[in-house]
Amino acid sequence: MPVRLTLLCLAGLFAGAYAQAADLARLPVAPFAVLPDNVRHPESLATDPASGEVYAGTFDAREPAAARDNQLLRFDADGRLLAQRRFGATPLTGIAFRDGKLYVLNFGASKLQRLDARFTPDTPVEDVVTFAALVPAAPPPREIANPDGSQDAITYGSQGFPAINGMVFDRAGDLYVSDSFQGAIYRIADVATCRPCHVEVFARDPLLATTGALPFGANGLAFNADESILYLNNAGDGRVLRKRMPDGAIEVLADGVYGADGLLFHQGLLWVAANQIDTLVALDERGRVRHRAGDFLGVAIDGAPRGLLFPAASVVQGRRMIVANLALPLTPVAGDEWEEDVTRWNLMQFDLPDPPPPAR
Numbered sequence: 001m002p003v004r005l006t007l008l009c010l011a012g013l014f015a016g017a018y019a020q021a022a023d024l025a026r027l028p029v030a031p032f033a034v035l036p037d038n039v040r041h042p043e044s045l046a047t048d049p050a051s052g053e054v055y056a057g058t059f060d061a062r063e064p065a066a067a068r069d070n071q072l073l074r075f076d077a078d079g080r081l082l083a084q085r086r087f088g089a090t091p092l093t094g095i096a097f098r099d100g101k102l103y104v105l106n107f108g109a110s111k112l113q114r115l116d117a118r119f120t121p122d123t124p125v126e127d128v129v130t131f132a133a134l135v136p137a138a139p140p141p142r143e144i145a146n147p148d149g150s151q152d153a154i155t156y157g158s159q160g161f162p163a164i165n166g167m168v169f170d171r172a173g174d175l176y177v178s179d180s181f182q183g184a185i186y187r188i189a190d191v192a193t194c195r196p197c198h199v200e201v202f203a204r205d206p207l208l209a210t211t212g213a214l215p216f217g218a219n220g221l222a223f224n225a226d227e228s229i230l231y232l233n234n235a236g237d238g239r240v241l242r243k244r245m246p247d248g249a250i251e252v253l254a255d256g257v258y259g260a261d262g263l264l265f266h267q268g269l270l271w272v273a274a275n276q277i278d279t280l281v282a283l284d285e286r287g288r289v290r291h292r293a294g295d296f297l298g299v300a301i302d303g304a305p306r307g308l309l310f311p312a313a314s315v316v317q318g319r320r321m322i323v324a325n326l327a328l329p330l331t332p333v334a335g336d337e338w339e340e341d342v343t344r345w346n347l348m349q350f351d352l353p354d355p356p357p358p359a360r
Contacts, residue, residue: 026279027293029307032322032349033079039071040345042324044105044262045315046097048117052077052317055102055117056324056347057092059312065089072104074119077317079347085119094167094177099192103128105164105177112164112177112188112197129188129197131179133160134204139183142206156209158182166233166263168221176202178218178232183209185218185232185243203243205250210236214276214330220263220313222270224285231270233260240272240283254287262313262324267355271321273311280314280323284356293350294323296338303343310339316352323348 033054035042043059054075060068070091074083090108097103102117104125112128137158144152163181170176175191178184187202188194208218213236220233231253232241240254240263259276269290270283282291294308305325312326325346329339 024289024292026295027291027350027353029294029323029348029350031079031304032347033075033081034302034304035073035345035347036081036084037344038069039073039084040069041326041328042073042345042347043091043312043326043328044093044095045313045322045324045347046095046102047315047317047322048097053082053117054079054315054317054322054347055095055097057095057104059091059093059107059326059328061091070108072102072115072119074117075347083120085115085121085123085125087125093165096167096169096175098169098173101192103167103175103191105167107164110162110164112167112175112191128191129199131162131164131177131186131199133162134179134182134184134201137182139204139206139209142209154206154211156183156206156211158209163216165216165218166220168223168230170223170227176221176230178208178221180216180218180235181209183217185221185230203250207237207239207241207250207252208232208234210234212236212238214259219261220272222263222265224265225268229285231263231265233257233263233272235260235275238274238276240270240287254283257281257283259310261311261326264314264316264321266316266321266352269356271314273314273323275310275312275326278308278311280308280311280321282353290356291353293321294348299338299341303341304346305338305342308348309342311348319352320349321352323350 042056044057046055056073068089070087072085093107094105137160138156142154165180166178175188177186185203210217216235219235238258261275262273264271278296280293297307310326313324327342
């Protein structure tokens with residue numbers, strides 16, 4: 001082969017290798033908004049695609065309960081605080097925007113609630129449905145085949161508390177909700193108009209429960225572009241799962257996404273908030289990592305995280321993604337977690353990469 005042609009071929013190979021490596025370059029994050037004084041642990045996010053307004057719900061689970069001040073916050077498109085609506089002692093998890101309303105999973109009250117998206121401190125909050133204990137309270141055991149030919153059986157326990165956590169709408173207006181303790185996915189049909197609304201158990205599976213150190217199983221939910229697949233996170237197991245709609249089995253798409261929390265599908269990628277490794281991971285629909293965003297870079301002099309610290313949720317606003325730094329200490333040991341040093345909580349942002357080319 002002529003030398004010039006050989007060099008061109010090698011250059012092409014190196015260029016292809018560099019392009020693949022560049023996909024995995026860490027995307028830098030920057031501040032979007034700082035929460036008001038004494039408002040802590042932003043856990044969930046939503047946005048109004050028309051106005052660009054951003055909503056954040058908090059998971060303040062301090063003891064005693066009287067010390068808690070859970071809130072729903074509304075920011076303009078540039079991160080300026082517009083309104084605060086207090087929820088008191090009951091922590092909030094998922095929130096979602098739909099047709100001018102904001103839907104809220106009130107974790108502490110085991111309720112789905114609704115209020116006007118342009119809320120003020122006094123806007124009324126409407127109860128939509130109440131979630132209850134399932135019978136049985138725990139999903140069935142999980143059978144595991146080991147490499148040596150032996151079998152394990154993981155048996156789950158549950159006190160019957162409905163740990164409502166993540167939610168996603170489909171185009172028809174049905175709402176899907178995850179239950180992290182009882183290993184279930186619920187469906188509420190026509191949630192905007194149902195009177196009364198009915199909670200249906202849409203899926204129950206041992207893959208939705210966990211015995212991991214992080215005690216939350218089923219968590220974030222997202223549909224693919226044509227809603228033929230429902231993606232699910234298992235936070236404690238560090239797994240991304242999928243279920244072909246409507247009756248497919250639940251399968252493992254990806255392992256090793258430690259603390260897989262909030263989940264968002266955007267332009268062919270699944271963005272997973274990996275809260276135990278302080279980053280967002282973007283997976284393609286085959287489960288391969290395509291991008292990573294953010295690192296933990298310490299606690300700033302104002303007490304807020306620099307970079308990402310226990311990211312719990314993300315939302316797309318135009319060509320950028322906004323991320324909630326939950327920054328929640330998990331262990332009872334003093335001095336072992338950076339989250340203990342945080343005194344101001346924040347939301348971060350980063351520019352979205354170009355979408356991946358169509359699969360061949």
